[in-house]
Amino acid sequence: MKLKEGFILRTVAGQTVALPSEGVTNLDMMITLNDTGKFLWEKLTVDAEKADLVEALLAEYDVDRERAEKSVDTFIARLKELDFLA
Incomplete structure (x- = not known):
């Protein structure tokens, strides 16, 4: 899976937000x-499978496999809801 083209990351008031590069007319698209x-988002700029994302979290953070899998599942589900995945 991979992110669709046309999204950018910005830091606003100390928070990282992802939004369409054309600008936001619909706040639901942010x-x-x-x-x-942010870490997972950056991994999804190239094609990555769920297992790749889980392994990346395990390597980067002090987290157990169950929590890493749950975090990846939740993040992917949200990106699918927003139609951010190609």
Whole structure:
């Protein structure tokens, strides 16, 4: 899976947000990312499978596999809801 083209990350008031590069006319097309979300977002700029994302979280953060899998599942589900994945 991979992010659709046309999204950018910006830091606004100390928070990372992802939004369409054309600008936001619909606030539903904007998502605020925590550090883990930003990390996963950056991994999804190239094609990555769920297992790749889980392994990346395990390598980067002090987290157990169950929590890493749950975090990835939640993040992917939200991106699918917003239609951010190609």
